[in-house]
Amino acid sequence: MRKQDVPQDVGVFESESVVNYALDGEGRYCLTPTQGWMPVNEANRLAWEEIQQQLNLVRSQIAAGQLSSLAYYMSRALMDVSLLAQYSGFARWRVKRHLKPGPFSRLNAEQLAVYAWLFGVAPEALRQLPEEDVLPVSLEGESHV
């Protein structure tokens, strides 16, 4: 890749830039700042799109009474049962149990506080869902390939 070909497609890095290795005029390698590249932005967007779909699914399951609101916060933190179990220190089977609405509503303040600290929300807030999903990338804006 030549220095002048280093892409500058603003996207996932926001205002930051990272460096790429590219050849200068004399054919020597140099570090060249780049704002991003379209395929990277696209791949990253796709990854978040999947997370958005997962959140939508979880929301509908919570509305149907199949899952507790903990499932929403778990998906939003990009975790699965095993990772949440490792972070919270609860056994996997207990985390799975907490994902059901009944057992979740019976959690005591101490147990709730563990999850609240982990997800960075107030313990009371864990029992409801936020109005909107806040994702770091906008999924509406179609970038052109």
Next chain:
Amino acid sequence: MSEWLAPNSFQHRQYAHCESGAVAGLLNHAGLPLSEALVFGLGGGLFFGYVPFVKLNGFPLMTYRCYPGGIFKRVTHSLRCPVVQKRYRHPQQAMAELDRLLEQGHVVGLQTSVFWLPYIPAALRFHFNAHNLLVIGKEGSRYRISDPVVSDLTWCEEEDLCRARFARGALAPKGRCYYLQGPPQVTDLRPALVHGMQVVCRDMLAPIPVGGIRGMRFMACAMEQWEQRYGVRKARYCLAQLIRMQEEIGTGGGGFRFIYAAFLQEAAVQLHCEKLEALSDRLTAIGDAWREFALSAARCCKGRDETVTYHSLGQQVLDCANQEDALFRELRETTRTLKHQLKGL
């Protein structure tokens, strides 16, 4: 205070890759000015792996580099650099020790997760546990961080850093920290350079089906069945995952191929070997081919371009594999002659 360390004189530079950048930062601070590319090559960082039976977030494990920690280990070993490396059971203990080391004037490298680091752009914060950064000081409850992939020095709150150091899941850092105990003992880099190349040739040409050239060929074949195996939607995510491993933050472009080409270029000068220069040019072309592949893959993800299929993508990977196969075989021959020459001196 150690004499070989000039406190508060740490020079931050932005690098492409976190681990080789962190090691380069440590070595530069210790008085051995090495570029990131040299560190990457000395550490034998280049690799390829496709391990479908190990799943990361539900996707097959795909990698363009060696295992995390490998570069640090090999570089410090081949430069005969005394290092200390530690993991901790208790976060408080780990943070207290970090404070103590900073007071003594050490620059401390940490393995962290990117998910908990607030200064990383939000879109990039996934559960990836093998990020490396250097801590150079503390003020109140904030740490001064030199993150190799970030353009400037940043601050990080103690609580966030502690969470990042004690992230859980695959490759959990367990508070891993490392620092140099003394300056590198090696003055002649040439044997270490040759050794670094030999390591990469050995790994790339290894007779294991999931690693190196064979791993690429394996993936090229497997890709054609991704749609049948994972379904249309998940196959796309798989492809997106591959693009991110290849191009997103920390590879220098072309899945580390460009960094390695830069290394070969520098090695050619140090070893007075024109053959390496030629190999560097070829590796640059291969890196460009990988970039082409990422571009087509992104088109395929979009579903805009009918001409790009999983079969054609597989062919592109196969093409890269064939070129790299020939290149690393030649590099292996070259390292053998270089080794003989160095012995004869």
